[in-house]
Amino acid sequence: MPDAVIDTLNLTKMFGTFTAVDTLTLSLEKGEIFGFLGANGAGKTTVIKMLTGLLAPTSGSASVAGFDVFKATESIKQNIGYMSQRFSLYEDLTPRENIRFWGGIYGLEKTIIKEKGLDLLNALDLLDVADTRLSSLPLGWKQKLAFSVALLHEPKIIFLDEPTGGVDPVTRRRFWDMIYEKADKGLTVFVTTHYMDEAEYCDRISIMVEGRMAALGTPAALKSEFGAKSIDDLFIRLARR
Amino acid sequence: MSRFRAFVLKEFYHIFRDRRTAAILFGMPVLQLLLFGYAIRNEINEVKLGICDLSHDTVTRKLTTKLLSTGTFIAIDNLHNPEEINQTFASGLVDEVIVFEPAFASRLQRVGVGHVQVITDGSDPNVSRIITGYTLSVIQDYLREYLKEKSGDTPHAGVISVTVMMFNPALKSVYLFVPGLMALILMLVSALMTSISITREKENGTMEVLLVFSLKPAQIIIGKVVPYVLLAFINLITILALAFFVFGVPCRGSVVLLLLESLLFIGTALSLGIFISTITASQQAAMMISLAGLLLPTILLSGFIFPVASMPLPLQVISNIIPAKWYLIIVRAIMLKGASFSYVWKETMVLVVMTAILVTASIIKFSERLQ
Amino acid sequence: MTSKTAVRVTGLTKHFGSVEALREINLAIHEGELFGFIGADGAGKTTLFRILCALLLPDKGNAEVLGFDTVTAFREIRKRIGYMPGRFSLYQDLSVEENLRFFATVFGTTIKANYELIKDIYSQLEPFRNRMAGKLSGGMKQKLALSCALVHRPELLLLDEPTTGVDAVSRREFWQMLGKLQKKGITILVSTPYMDEAALCDRIAFLQNGATLGIDTPKGIVSLFTRPLYAVRSLQKHILINTLRQYEHAASVYAFGSCVHYTDKRPSLDQGELQAYLTSCGLNGVQIEHIEPSIEDTFIALLEEKGGLKNA
Numbered sequence: 018m019p020d021a022v023i024d025t026l027n028l029t030k031m032f033g034t035f036t037a038v039d040t041l042t043l044s045l046e047k048g049e050i051f052g053f054l055g056a057n058g059a060g061k062t063t064v065i066k067m068l069t070g071l072l073a074p075t076s077g078s079a080s081v082a083g084f085d086v087f088k089a090t091e092s093i094k095q096n097i098g099y100m101s102q103r104f105s106l107y108e109d110l111t112p113r114e115n116i117r118f119w120g121g122i123y124g125l126e127k128t129i130i131k132e133k134g135l136d137l138l139n140a141l142d143l144l145d146v147a148d149t150r151l152s153s154l155p156l157g158w159k160q161k162l163a164f165s166v167a168l169l170h171e172p173k174i175i176f177l178d179e180p181t182g183g184v185d186p187v188t189r190r191r192f193w194d195m196i197y198e199k200a201d202k203g204l205t206v207f208v209t210t211h212y213m214d215e216a217e218y219c220d221r222i223s224i225m226v227e228g229r230m231a232a233l234g235t236p237a238a239l240k241s242e243f244g245a246k247s248i249d250d251l252f253i254r255l256a257r258r
Numbered sequence: 259m260s261r262f263r264a265f266v267l268k269e270f271y272h273i274f275r276d277r278r279t280a281a282i283l284f285g286m287p288v289l290q291l292l293l294f295g296y297a298i299r300n301e302i303n304e305v306k307l308g309i310c311d312l313s314h315d316t317v318t319r320k321l322t323t324k325l326l327s328t329g330t331f332i333a334i335d336n337l338h339n340p341e342e343i344n345q346t347f348a349s350g351l352v353d354e355v356i357v358f359e360p361a362f363a364s365r366l367q368r369v370g371v372g373h374v375q376v377i378t379d380g381s382d383p384n385v386s387r388i389i390t391g392y393t394l395s396v397i398q399d400y401l402r403e404y405l406k407e408k409s410g411d412t413p414h415a416g417v418i419s420v421t422v423m424m425f426n427p428a429l430k431s432v433y434l435f436v437p438g439l440m441a442l443i444l445m446l447v448s449a450l451m452t453s454i455s456i457t458r459e460k461e462n463g464t465m466e467v468l469l470v471f472s473l474k475p476a477q478i479i480i481g482k483v484v485p486y487v488l489l490a491f492i493n494l495i496t497i498l499a500l501a502f503f504v505f506g507v508p509c510r511g512s513v514v515l516l517l518l519e520s521l522l523f524i525g526t527a528l529s530l531g532i533f534i535s536t537i538t539a540s541q542q543a544a545m546m547i548s549l550a551g552l553l554l555p556t557i558l559l560s561g562f563i564f565p566v567a568s569m570p571l572p573l574q575v576i577s578n579i580i581p582a583k584w585y586l587i588i589v590r591a592i593m594l595k596g597a598s599f600s601y602v603w604k605e606t607m608v609l610v611v612m613t614a615i616l617v618t619a620s621i622i623k624f625s626e627r628l629q
Numbered sequence: 630m631t632s633k634t635a636v637r638v639t640g641l642t643k644h645f646g647s648v649e650a651l652r653e654i655n656l657a658i659h660e661g662e663l664f665g666f667i668g669a670d671g672a673g674k675t676t677l678f679r680i681l682c683a684l685l686l687p688d689k690g691n692a693e694v695l696g697f698d699t700v701t702a703f704r705e706i707r708k709r710i711g712y713m714p715g716r717f718s719l720y721q722d723l724s725v726e727e728n729l730r731f732f733a734t735v736f737g738t739t740i741k742a743n744y745e746l747i748k749d750i751y752s753q754l755e756p757f758r759n760r761m762a763g764k765l766s767g768g769m770k771q772k773l774a775l776s777c778a779l780v781h782r783p784e785l786l787l788l789d790e791p792t793t794g795v796d797a798v799s800r801r802e803f804w805q806m807l808g809k810l811q812k813k814g815i816t817i818l819v820s821t822p823y824m825d826e827a828a829l830c831d832r833i834a835f836l837q838n839g840a841t842l843g844i845d846t847p848k849g850i851v852s853l854f855t856r857p858l859y860a861v862r863s864l865q866k867h868i869l870i871n872t873l874r875q876y877e878h879a880a881s882v883y884a885f886g887s888c889v890h891y892t893d894k895r896p897s898l899d900q901g902e903l904q905a906y907l908t909s910c911g912l913n914g915v916q917i918e919h920i921e922p923s924i925e926d927t928f929i930a931l932l933e934e935k936g937g938l939k940n941a
Contacts, residue, residue, distance in 0.1 A: 056796040057767040156670050182794065183670035183822055185837065186929050190883050197867040212823070213797055217886040218866070236887060247886065249797060249825070256798045264734035268723065275722045463718035470682045470712040471736055471781075 022047055022174050022205040023068060025079035030063050030072065037063045039228040040077065047173070050196060050206045052216045052236075054248075055225030056256045061209055064225070065176055068207070070094050082173045095123070098167035101178035105163035108152040112143055112162055115151065116169070123170035130169075137165045157188035164195060174205040181212065193218055213249035222248070224255050231255045265481025272455065273485065283451070287443045287493045291500050294435040305330055305389055308352040310337040313362035317372070317404065324400050325356075330392065347379060354378045354389050367408070372401075432505040437589035438562030440497055441582040444520065445556050447490045448527035449534065450548040456482055456535035457544040475624045483528050490524045510596030516589065519606065523585040526609050529616035530581070536623040556582040584608045635660045635785055635816040636681065640690030643676055643839075650676040652839040653690070658818065658832075663811045666820040667827050667928065668836030674820035675715055677836075678789045681818070682712050695785060711783035713774050715790045721763030725754050728762050729776055736781040746813065747776045750806055768799025775806065786810065788819040792826065804829050824925035835928050842931040847924055854922035854930050856880065857898060860888040862916040863907070872910045876903070883929060890926060 023045040030038040038060045045051050055061045066072035068081050070090030079086040082096035106115045113134060120130030138144045141161050151159055160180060167175055177196075181189045193215070200206050208219065216222050216236060223233040232239050232255060236248055245251035274280050307325065311318050325331050334352050337343060343355050357375040359365070366372035376393050378386040456479070459465040468478055494517070501507040509516060530552065538544045557563060559573060560582035566574055577583050584605040591597035599606070636658040643651040651673045658664045666674045679685040681694055683703030691698060697705045719728045729751070733740050744751075750772050757765065762773060771791050778786060788807075792800040804826060811817055819830070827833045828847045835842035835850075843850055863869040869889055873882040880892040891903075900917045907915045922930075 056798050059796075179794075185669035185672075185932060186824060186925050187883075187932050188669070193884060194870075197870075201867065211794065211796060211800075213825075214886040218884055252797050253801060256796070261735050261737060264731050268720065268727070268731050271723055271727065272720070462721070463714050463716050464720060466679075466684060466714050467712065467718050467732075467777075468735070469684060470707055470710065471732065473735060 020047065021045060021080075022049075023079070023081050023207070025068075025077065027077035028064075028067065028074050028079050029076045030060075030067060031075045036228050038067070038074075041230055043223070043230070043233070045174075045205055045207065047205055048200050048203045049221065050200050050208065050219045052219030052222035053207060053209045053225070054213075054216055054222055054252060055209075059225040059256070060228040061225055062178075065178065065207075065209070069097060069099055069176060095170070096172050096174070098170070098172040098175035099178075100163050100167040100175065100180055102180070102182050106151055106159065106166060109150060111148045111150055112138060112154075113147045115162070116166060119166050120169050125170060133169060137169070141165060157184045157191070160184065160188075160192055161195065164192070168199065168204070172204075174207060175199075177206065177208040179209055179211060181210065181215065189215075213247065213252060216248040216252075224252060226255055261477070262481055265477075266484050269455070269482060269485040273489070279451075283447060283489055283493070284496075286446070287439070287496050288500065290439055290443065291436070291497055292504075294439060295432050295501075295505050303330065304332055305354055306334045306352045307331040308335040308337055308343075308346055308355040309333065310340055310343065310355060310357040312340075312360045313358045315361075315363035317363035317366060318358040321358075321397060321400055322356075325393070325396055328396060343377060347377075352379075353385075354393065356393065366401075366404075370405070432501070432507055433594060435562075436497065436501040436505070436507050437586050437593060438557075438560070440494060440520065440589060441523070441560060441562065441585050442553070442556055443493050443497065444490050444524055444585075445527045445552055445582060447493055448486055448524050449531035449552050450545065451489075452483060452486050452528055452531035453534040453538070453544040453548050454541050455486075456532065457538055457541045460535075461540055475621075479532055479620075479624070483532070486528065486531075487521075487524055490527075491521070494520050494524075507593070509593045511592035511598065515599055516592045519585070519588050519592065519602070522606065522609050522613070523581065523588075526581045526585075526613045526616070529613050529620060533616050533620045533623070536620050555580050559583065560586050562586060581609060581612055633660045634658070634693075635662070635695060636664075636818065637693045638677075638681075638690070639692075641677070641680065641687050641692055642689035643673075643680065643685065643687050645676075649839050651680075651687075654839075654841060656834065656841070656844065658816065660816050661811065661814055663807060663817045663819070663829075663831045665827050665830030665833040666818070666836055667822075667824065667833050667924075668820070669822055671838075672836040673839040674836055675789055676839075678712075678787050678818070678820065681787060682710065683707060709783055710785045710787060711778035711781070713778045713786075713788045713791055715793070717770050717774060719762045719770070719774055719777060722761060724759050724761055725765070725773055726758040728773060729780060732777040733780045738781050740780065743780055743782045746782055746810075747779050749809060750779075751776045766799075767795045768802070771795055771799065771803055772806075775803075779810070783815065785816045786818070788817065790820050790822065792821055792823065800826070824923075824928060827924045833924070835931060837932060837935075840935075842928070842935055851922050851924060851927050854927045856892045856930075858920055858922045858926060859891045859893075859898065859900070859903075860885070860918045860920045861891050861903075861907075862888045862914075862918075863912050864914055865912060869907070869912055869915075872907060872912060876906060881930070881933065883926075885923075885925070890920075 021044045023043065025041055025043045028038060028041040029036065041064060053061060053064070063072065067074050067086060068079065070081070070086060070093040074086060081093045084092040084096065086093065107118070110118065116134040116137065117130055120134065125133070138147050141158075143158065143162065146154060146158075164177070164180065181192050184192070189212070196206055196208070210216065219236065221233070221235050222239065224231050232243070232251070234242065239251060240246070240248070243251050243254065245254060273283065309322055311322070326333055331354075335346060337346065337355065340357060343357075346352050346355065355377045357377065359373040362372045362374075374397060376390055378389050380386050459468065465478075498509070502509070531548070534544055534547050534551075538547060559566075559569070559577045560580050561577070562582070566577050566583065569577065588602045588605045591602050634657050636656065638654050638656040641651055641654040642649070654677065666677065668674055676685065680687050680692055680699060683699045683706055686700060691700070693699070694706045695709050697703075699706060720731070723731065729740055733743075754769060754772055754776065757769065762770065765773065775788070775791070778788075792803055795803070800823070807817055807819065808829075821827070830847065832844065832846050833850060834844040843853055845853070861869065861873065866884065866889065870882055870884060873879055873889060873891055878894050880894045881890075883890050904915055904917055
């Protein structure tokens with residue numbers, strides 16, 4: 018698939034004799050929402066680190082946003098967005114300061130940062146709190162802001178590592194509205210989650226078990242293939258073995 | 259009792275499993291003592307000397323030989339022209355240049371006065387002052403003898419001072435540093451380490467569990483503190499042994515008294531560490547407070563490096579609340595002067611009172627609940 | 630009720646500065662009950678647990694745990710409860726066995742004395758007993774923390790978000806263990822942000838912004854959901870959601886797994902009419918089905934109704 022935003026072939030990572038990721042082959046299209054599931058320690062984090070250029074693979078090949086993960090890790094970093102619960106924004110800065118800082122990190126020009134920042138605060142309805150420190154804002158607002166800030170430099174793909182942990186069910190769904198909206202505009206979304214119902218919101222999902230991809234397909238197709246009632250069922254059946 | 263043992267055992271696991279902490283704890287005293295003992299000395303040795311002799315007579319030659327024969331100076335350069343002096347200093351070749359005026363000996367004979375210029379590198383004022391003083395005393399010594407020989411009597415029959423340095427005749431700086439280092443290291447191990455280890459439990463949430471486990475604060479704190487008393491004591495013995503065997507620093511007074519006083523100081527430092535941990539919530543804050551609030555004053559205000567008497571009055575007043583100041587007085591008295599308890603009881607009382615206040619304050623501040 | 634009350638909370642209120650963490654909470658939890666607190670971060674779950682452990686003092690109201698007041702008799706309470714705080718609170722640089730032994734000794738007991746109680750859980754950890762706790766996987770850490778909280782045989786167990794960040798398999802195993810502990814007569818209070826875990830409790834309380842939105846059995850609480858609920862399916866889910874939201878009679882539209890849950894403003898819905906509207910908007914393969922509300926549906930409805938969405 019030449020237009021694929023992420024394209025891997027037999028991607029493998031060894032730590033000593035331990036195979037953390039075993040011959041992963043995957044191809045994501047533009048605008049696709051891809052759910053990346055797996056138990057703790059199944060190798061999810063290692064895959065994300067390789068795809069974001071933080072960790073060199075042991076063998077196989079992969080390109081992200083058109084750049085090779087072996088050679089062009091710097092170009093990859095400039096063309097992807099990343100958001101996780103742990104690593105996102107500075108709590109002791111205000112939304113405006115966070116935008117200015119990350120805009121600067123992404124190498125955007127001052128005037129563009131200002132313009133985009135204003136649009137973004139407007140769209141998220143955060144103008145009233147633009148100069149309030151993040152630490153005093155509700156978690157749901159911070160998650161929305163973190164997502165938008167990670168898209169400031171208009172990357173082709175965004176990696177979301179458990180983006181909706183700890184918020185109420187309504188706030189979580191509003192976050193997914195944002196994901197859908199961006200995906201409709203062509204953004205590829207690579208998301209991990211522990212909420213199995215969120216897996217159903219994805220176009221395709223994969224389930225990692227001990228470094229291997231045990232299942233890959235649309236939620237509906239996987240459920241019928243394995244005869245499972247829900248993704249939760251399927252997940253437990255595969256991961257427990 | 260088994261509860262208590264479990265606690266102490268756990269604390270030792272923490273200390274030894276973190277190799278960096280263990281290395282710092284046991285390596286630091288040795289390293290610092292060797293550093294202070296060998297590298298950072300106040301005595302003057304191997305002063306690089308340049309001579310600009312514009313007279314070239316017997317007196318100047320003899321004077322030069324006399325200077326070099328003291329062993330303190332090494333002749334580096336003979337300058338022929340005073341204009342070379344600047345450049346020689348700038349290039350770092352010499353520490354000191356001595357200039358004898360033209361016709362030095364004949365003027366000395368005729369008028370009784372010869373001009374010598376002593377030029378030193380003022381960028382290190384302490385060293386420069388010591389070198390100058392030493393040089394002048396050698397020159398005066400020589401001249402006194404020279405004139406006596408010539409005229410048969412002492413020309414300046416004024417006061418001649420004879421200095422005797424009690425307790426440290428050789429003016430070895432190790433004598434000064436050892437007590438200071440003892441204070442510094444005991445403070446570091448006791449206060450810094452305990453405050454960090456208690457706040458670590460708060461940060462990790464284990465304090466929450468321990469409290470819910472129905473442990474009384476006193477039990478938690480004593481369990482935490484005992485290992486550090488032991489470590490501090492081991493460090494103390496290491497320093498004393500090194501000081502004695504490697505640098506020949508004597509302990510003229512009672513060793514038992516010295517150890518007891520040190521134990522008291524460890525107690526003061528521990529209670530300080532506990533107090534810090536009751537008012538801070540994170541390891542980082544505890545470390546900042548311990549470093550800025552304890553270590554620097556211990557180094558700067560206790561009389562370790564700078565004498566308290568030469569500080570401006572406000573600092574002298576502040577120095578009174580530094581426990582290390584009192585400990586330092588005690589240690590110097592016992593080690594170097596061989597003083598007995600009757601000479602240091604006042605300082606000892608100060609430490610006792612400080613400890614009592616800190617322990618009381620900690621008990622009041624330490625909450626069995628979260629804030 | 631024949632059983633005695635293990636926890637009684639009356640008018641409990643707690644502020645942190647200007648933030649109201651708990652607002653007039655009233656609760657009664659029976660002995661031997663498995664009681665769940667369901668709510669997002671910041672809903673007040675941790676504050677409530679800390680007050681029950683006597684780690685925090687309430688501003689107003691009072692709480693009684695196992696018959697003892699949390700303010701005046703906190704030592705009695707602490708002897709009888711086991712507590713697992715929200716974040717992993719064991720010594721990372723101690724091994725599995727050292728951690729357990731430490732907590733046993735500190736509580737004046739031994740692993741052996743209460744081994745029968747923790748056997749089921751700890752036996753899964755025994756192969757790794759010399760591993761440092763910091764190197765365990767998320768699920769293993771939870772099991773170790775649970776073992777440590779149980780080692781002194783408490784009458785009441787307080788577990789603050791024990792399954793957050795843990796994968797679905799470990800979560801399911803964890804809940805099976807809680808079921809077994811409950812059978813041994815231990816009262817269990819557990820908090821969780823996962824709605825699917827609520828169904829496993831005897832009774833649950835919804836918490837949002839420091840207030841309870843409802844307290845009942847999982848079956849009972851869904852009876853608070855009064856409107857007819859429909860599941861709507863189509864392959865183009867995102868378009869389906871947007872189209873449903875634009876429908877003039879739509880009351881609520883939320884994605885639920887593979888379908889969309891829909892309620893109507895009108896007392897009764899003509900499914901054919903909705904089908905026709907969706908087809909006219911270009912959606913194909915639309916299926917509409919009347920369904921029973923789930924616990925999550927109820928929580929969402931209560932959030933909307935009681936205005937608990939100020940921080941959404």
